[in-house]
Amino acid sequence: MQVVFSDDLNGALLAAVAPANAHILLVDLDDEAEQRMGNLYELLDQRTLPVLFNDASTTERSLDGREPAFGQRLLLKLLSMLPPETGAG
Numbered sequence: 001m002q003v004v005f006s007d008d009l010n011g012a013l014l015a016a017v018a019p020a021n022a023h024i025l026l027v028d029l030d031d032e033a034e035q036r037m038g039n040l041y042e043l044l045d046q047r048t049l050p051v052l053f054n055d056a057s058t059t060e061r062s063l064d065g066r067e068p069a070f071g072q073r074l075l076l077k078l079l080s081m082l083p084p085e086t087g088a089g
Contacts, residue, residue, distance in 0.1 A: 017049065024081050025049045030056035050081050 007013050017025060044051060054074065062070035 019048050022049060023083060023086060024078055025051045026054055026078065027051060028054045028056045028059065052077065052081060 058067060058070055059074075061067040062074075
C-alpha cells in the first residue's frame with residue numbers, strides 16, 4: 001500500500017485522484033474539517049472510490065503513544081478495503 005497524495009480535501013484534489021491511480025480515499029477529519037471542505041457531499045458523490053473517514057485526533061493520539069494500537073487497526077481496515085485484484089486485500 002502506498003500513499004500517493006496528501007492535501008486538503010477539495011474539488012481539485014478529488015479530480016486529480018482518479019480511480020486508475022488510487023484504490024481508497026482516506027479522509028482525515030479534524031475539528032476544522034467542515035469549514036475547509038465546503039461541499040463535501042457533492043464532491044464525494046462524483047467519486048467511485050471507497051471512502052474511509054478517519055478522526056485526526058485519534059491518529060494524533062496514536063502517533064504520540066497514547067493509543068498505539070490505532071495505527072495497526074487503521075492499516076488493517078485500509079487493507080480490507082482494497083480490491084482483490086491488488087493482491088493485498
